[in-house]
Every structure is written in C-alpha cells, then in structure tokens.
Amino acid sequence: MIRSFFGWERVPFTREIETRHLHRSKRFEECVARMQYMVMTRSIGCVTGEIGCGKSTAVRYLKDQLDPNKYRFIYLSDANLKPRDFYRELLHQFGLPPKFLRSEAKRQFQHLVWDLYENQQKVAVIVADEAHLLSGDMLQEIRFLTNFQMDSISPLALLLIGQPELQATLQLRIFKPITQRMNVRFHLEGLSLQECRDYIAHQLEVAGSTGPVFTTEAMDAIYAHARGISREINNVCTAALLDAVLRKDKMIDTIHVTRILSEFKEQ
The missing domain is CATH 3.40.50.300 (P-loop containing nucleotide triphosphate hydrolases)
Incomplete structure (x- = not known):
C-alpha cells in the first residue's frame, strides 16, 4: 500500500531492512x-x-x-x-x-x-x-x-x-x-534531533524516495514524541505514511503527526 502509493522500491521503517542499508548514526x-x-x-x-x-x-x-x-x-x-x-x-x-x-x-x-x-x-x-x-x-x-x-x-x-x-x-x-x-x-543513547531527521531521510532514500515526504516540523514533532528511540520513530512514521495514503497526501506535516499521536494515546 505505502510502496505502491509513493512509487517506492521498498517499504521504509521496517525491521527487514538489510544491514548494508542501515542508518549508522x-x-x-x-x-x-x-x-x-x-x-x-x-x-x-x-x-x-x-x-x-x-x-x-x-x-x-x-x-x-x-x-x-x-x-x-x-x-x-x-x-x-x-x-x-x-x-x-x-x-x-x-x-x-x-x-x-x-x-x-x-x-x-x-x-x-x-x-x-x-x-x-x-x-x-x-x-x-x-x-x-x-x-x-x-x-x-x-x-x-x-x-x-x-x-x-x-x-x-x-x-x-x-x-x-x-x-x-x-x-x-x-x-x-x-x-x-x-x-x-x-x-x-537515543538519537539527537538532527540524527532523527537524518534517520527519517535515510529511511526514505533507501526506500526509493527522491524528495522530501515529512516536513521539518513533522519530523521535529516525531522526535519530541519518540525521544530519539528508533523503534518509536519507525512506528510513528509508518502510521503517518498510512494516514497519508488513506488521505491521498504526498506530504506529511504536523497535522498528520498530531492526528497519529492522538490515536496512539487512545490505544
């Protein structure tokens, strides 16, 4: 669903990523x-x-x-x-x-x-x-x-x-x-704010993205929630991507992230 909608080669933010493609902070x-x-x-x-x-x-x-x-x-x-x-x-x-x-x-x-x-x-x-x-x-x-x-x-x-x-x-x-x-x-330790931004950008690049998908403000909101923990970053980013697919949005901003985080709190 995510891969086909964005036209990528693979789905980002998964555990199946090959070690040669890992983001090495x-x-x-x-x-x-x-x-x-x-x-x-x-x-x-x-x-x-x-x-x-x-x-x-x-x-x-x-x-x-x-x-x-x-x-x-x-x-x-x-x-x-x-x-x-x-x-x-x-x-x-x-x-x-x-x-x-x-x-x-x-x-x-x-x-x-x-x-x-x-x-x-x-x-x-x-x-x-x-x-x-x-x-x-x-x-x-x-x-x-x-x-x-x-x-x-x-x-x-x-x-x-x-x-x-x-x-x-x-x-x-x-x-x-x-x-x-x-x-x-x-x-x-967890990733710093800049490392979190770099991590998200790297994951998207490995997936096949040729341009930005998350706004800087969205990535900062993800960092504030995940506290630099890569697994939490993966979870929020995946949920935000699914939300974007359902709404047919190619760019994810703070509105998407805020909506996703509110759903996380309700679970």
Whole structure:
C-alpha cells in the first residue's frame, strides 16, 4: 500500500531492512565499534540501552560484519535459562548433543570452545540478549564461564546486551568479580534531533524516495514524541505514511503527526 502509493522500491521503517542499508548514526557507530573491540580482544562486556534504541540492530550489523571463517556467532535470547539449560542451548547451537549433567555439559562446552580456537582458528562470539533479565545464578555462571586457564587467555568473546537495569545490577557488590572482567561497558543513547531527521531521510532514500515526504516540523514533532528511540520513530512514521495514503497526501506535516499521536494515546 505505502510502496505502491509513493512509487517506492521498498517499504521504509521496517525491521527487514538489510544491514548494508542501515542508518549508522555516531552513537550507532560507537556501539558497533565497542562490540567489535570485545570480539577482537576475546573479552566480556555489556551494552545497555532503552527498549527500541537499536541494540539488537547493532548486534545484527556486527554479525554481518564478522568473517565466518574466523568467528562462530551464537545468539541467545532466552534470559530465563538456568545454568544447565544455558550450556545445553549453547551446545545445541553448535550442533553437539549435550551431556545430561550440568558439570558435564559445562566441560563439554569448554572443550568445544578450545577446540574451535586452537584447532580451527575460530573464536566463539556469544551474545546474550535481554541480559537484564538474567538471574543472579546465571550471572555468576557467566563469571565462571569466562575463567579460562586462570584468566591467562580467553578463546571466546561474550557480549551481554540489555536494558539500563543491567548496569545497576552489575554494580552490586556480589557481581564485582564480573565487572572486573569486563573490558567494555557502553550505553547506547537515543538519537539527537538532527540524527532523527537524518534517520527519517535515510529511511526514505533507501526506500526509493527522491524528495522530501515529512516536513521539518513533522519530523521535529516525531522526535519530541519518540525521544530519539528508533523503534518509536519507525512506528510513528509508518502510521503517518498510512494516514497519508488513506488521505491521498504526498506530504506529511504536523497535522498528520498530531492526528497519529492522538490515536496512539487512545490505544
């Protein structure tokens, strides 16, 4: 509907956008650079940010940048895993049937990672998303997971991705041994006003637009509502585009945005 009405090649503001077409703001580039550093140094670190600010998108971009001949990427999104299930899930993703006992599965995983590193010259990159929901037991297990050869060398990189509560949790004294092992801790903030304008323009350009669709005032109103959170920007822009299609308007102004935001408040 949107694509055909505006004559574009693709629909903007969707999660399906290819990573090569992503809008890479300064904050996004900083986030990816920190994660790449964690990978290159085979270390543990965490990235936090508000819901919808682009953390998972940055992880997706990181994955696509990694050489599959040098890295094995493992993504975990179930924050309710217990330590035993954690190792079982890791082994399953490596395509290896896990042992029944937790201690055996843990040793099995450690042998697997070492074999990958020493014999296949590959580094395991493990990303634990929604890490702010991890239990205390699971966070403690992560501490032991990274304790290879008494800290002399690590054959893997471990990235914890979560909401701001993760930073607060890690500040607790009980988790100090984990934070001491963390080389990088980064908080991804929302877009600035100008970055929001650039983001909207970039999305439209990638879709195939050859001219402006949102007025500057409309984009500023979207920013005021979304507070720079890219997912919220996507939601409002998509709703505004649909509203424009229904009304057969080629330009979206503050009237469209105000109407859409009032509908959001009623939901």
